[in-house]
Amino acid sequence: MVKKNGLFFWRWLQSPKTVGAVVPSSEALAAAMARAVPLADGYVIELGGGTGVITQALLNRGVDPKKLIVIERDPTFYNLLIKRFPNLAIINGNATDLTKLVASAAGIRQASAIVSGLPLIGMPKPVQHKIMDECKALMGTQSPFVQFTYSLFSPLNRQEFSLTGQRLERIFNNIPPASVWQYYKK
Ligand SMILES: C[S@@+](CC[C@H](N)C(=O)[O-])C[C@H]1O[C@@H](n2cnc3c(N)ncnc32)[C@H](O)[C@@H]1O
Structure with a gap:
């Protein structure tokens, strides 16, 4: 745990915008993210x-x-x-190429949920749009996109990205405190 936190901090020092946090999410935040995923039959994709x-x-x-x-x-x-x-499908790639990555690595064309730990808020708008277009191409109408944020507000502008969405939980046991948001395609 201390070793993983040290590695995380070291990577943040080298690439603060891409890593987006000084320490990994707490177990409390991670569990809240997982609770936002309905247990369905399909593929769950985690970003970042x-x-x-x-x-x-x-x-x-x-x-x-x-x-x-x-x-x-x-x-x-x-x-x-x-x-x-070692038993999971882990792909070294950029979420901007999501549909190609999951199709070529695992033959996947639909996901039952996408769970994002990406630092979306700090990304330029065109990158946010590219990532969300890729995600929406894999999401059915019942597939949530789950994102945590340190902001008090929605990390995605729902109108701009044609999403419905709500904050599910606020987790104080995290550095810094965070919220879990769940979105669906309109
Ligand atoms: C805020 S950290 C979250 C890490 C972990 N999920 C957690 O909650 O502790 C963001 C992670 O997203 C990764 N990341 C950032 N941009 C990415 C991108 N465009 N595609 C895939 N991963 C990305 C970073 O390397 C980092 O591991």
Whole structure:
């Protein structure tokens, strides 16, 4: 745990905008993210796995390991994730290429939920739009997009991204306190 936090902080020092947080999410926040995922039959895609705290919470929630796909752009975190979860499909890639990545690595064209630990708020608008277009191409009308934020407000402008959505939980046991938002395609 201390080792993972140290690695996270080191990667944040090198790439603060991409990593987006000084320490990994707390187990309380990770569990709240996992609670926002309905237990359905389809694939669950996690974006920005980091050191795997949300990945572990999704497994604890009962997501089928054969149907959990994790995308991580940073090679250091990717190498940690493939060691920590040798049985999961972990893909080293950018969420902007999501549909291509999951189609070529696992033949997936639809997801029952997408769980994002990405620092979306800090990304330029065109990148946010590209990522959300990719996600929406995989989401059915009943597939949520789950995102945490340190902001008091919705991390995605629902009108701009044609989403409905609401804050499900506020987690104070996290540095800093965070909220879990769940969105659906309009
Ligand atoms: C705020 S950290 C969250 C890590 C972990 N999910 C957690 O909650 O502790 C953001 C993660 O997203 C990854 N990331 C940032 N931009 C990405 C992108 N465009 N595609 C895939 N992963 C990305 C970072 O490398 C980092 O691991």
